[in-house]
Amino acid sequence: MNELRKSERRKIIIDTDPGQDDAAAIMMAFGSPDELDILGLTVVAGNVPLAMTERNARLLAELCGRPDIAIYAGADAPLKRPLVTAEHVHGKTGLDGPDWPEPQMQLAPGHAVDFIVETLKREAPGTVTLCTLGPLTNIALAFQKAPEIVPLIREIVMMGGGFFEGGNITPTAEFNVFVDPEAADIVFRAGAPIVMMPLDVTHKVLTHKARVEKLRALGTKPAQAMVAMLQFFERFDAEKYGSDGAPLHDPTVIAYLLRPDLFKGRRCNVEVEVTSPLTVGMTVVDWWQVTDRKHNALVMRDIDDDGFFALLTERIGRLQ
Ligand code: BDR
Numbered sequence: 469m470n471e472l473r474k475s476e477r478r479k480i481i482i483d484t485d486p487g488q489d490d491a492a493a494i495m496m497a498f499g500s501p502d503e504l505d506i507l508g509l510t511v512v513a514g515n516v517p518l519a520m521t522e523r524n525a526r527l528l529a530e531l532c533g534r535p536d537i538a539i540y541a542g543a544d545a546p547l548k549r550p551l552v553t554a555e556h557v558h559g560k561t562g563l564d565g566p567d568w569p570e571p572q573m574q575l576a577p578g579h580a581v582d583f584i585v586e587t588l589k590r591e592a593p594g595t596v597t598l599c600t601l602g603p604l605t606n607i608a609l610a611f612q613k614a615p616e617i618v619p620l621i622r623e624i625v626m627m628g629g630g631f632f633e634g635g636n637i638t639p640t641a642e643f644n645v646f647v648d649p650e651a652a653d654i655v656f657r658a659g660a661p662i663v664m665m666p667l668d669v670t671h672k673v674l675t676h677k678a679r680v681e682k683l684r685a686l687g688t689k690p691a692q693a694m695v696a697m698l699q700f701f702e703r704f705d706a707e708k709y710g711s712d713g714a715p716l717h718d719p720t721v722i723a724y725l726l727r728p729d730l731f732k733g734r735r736c737n738v739e740v741e742v743t744s745p746l747t748v749g750m751t752v753v754d755w756w757q758v759t760d761r762k763h764n765a766l767v768m769r770d771i772d773d774d775g776f777f778a779l780l781t782e783r784i785g786r787l788q
């Protein structure tokens with residue numbers, strides 16, 4: 469790869485709590501080396517406790533032939549609340565489905581929050597994108613520790629929240645925001661440019677049987693593992709929503725980096741409910757611009773779902 473090409477690659481940190489849909493996002497990113505320069509993976513507690521999410525991140529790096537990638541363990545609990553997990557969706561390990569080996573690679577030394585802070589300070593200002601696929605605890609901790617990094621961020625592209633679709637863990641709250649609403653509140657108030665992939669988008673991206681069959685037809689080991697993960701993951705959501713397949717939330721973040729034209733949304737103000745017992749974790753989106761609150765996010769609402777699955781399949785197909 470020549471130097472020009474290298475400098476065009478978008479530098480990203482993926483903050484994640486894998487999770488089968490996190491796995492799809494991570495695999496999609498590993499399958500896109502021409503466009504994405506993955507500086508590291510930072511792991512957070514969310515779908516399952518940290519001991520499992522960091523293990524899962526290592527398993528995925530090895531599955532994709534990338535044991536060289538730096539994986540940092542981060543926060544093992546939300547800022548102010550006990551951890552809520554989602555084994556009912558993702559299984560006991562968080563990555564149920566395939567028969568996984570024990571991971572061989574080690575975690576990188578140091579804490580995820582320090583890695584985020586140091587990386588943003590080291591790289592040229594405005595060049596690093598944070599891709600967040602789980603609760604926002606690590607990002608909020610980094611902002612609290614070193615507020616001077618906020619203006620250095622190119623963009624935060626996050627899976628989180630929901631508005632027109634309501635919630636998936638309570639009637640009004642989406643899981644990632646619900647688990648650590650105080651962290652989400654810090655991130656939305658910080659002033660960094662945010663692109664938000666809410667349930668309004670991710671509920672339009674369903675793992676229809678025909679789509680999963682296209683992944684299966686790739687025949688590679690990573691694709692087979694993906695299919696086994698999706699088949700486990702689907703059983704809960706397909707029953708819950710009565711749909712053909714489950715919403716594949718997290719890879720919308722990576723798809724946006726590769727093909728922003730697949731998405732439609734608008735700039736809005738988003739605030740997070742942190743007190744009401746009834747609606748805690750709700751993302752209140754001023755979609756109709758009925759307040760004069762400052763726009764702080766590009767909130768997506770629509771996606772070309774066929775285009776998205778074609779891209780996902782193509783990128784996972786590049787992994788051997
Ligand atoms: C989000 O919650 C998790 O269960 C998924 O991995 C995704 O990040 C969807 O609400």
Ligand code: CA
Pocket residue numbers: 484485486487489490515601602718
């Ligand atoms: Ca996730």
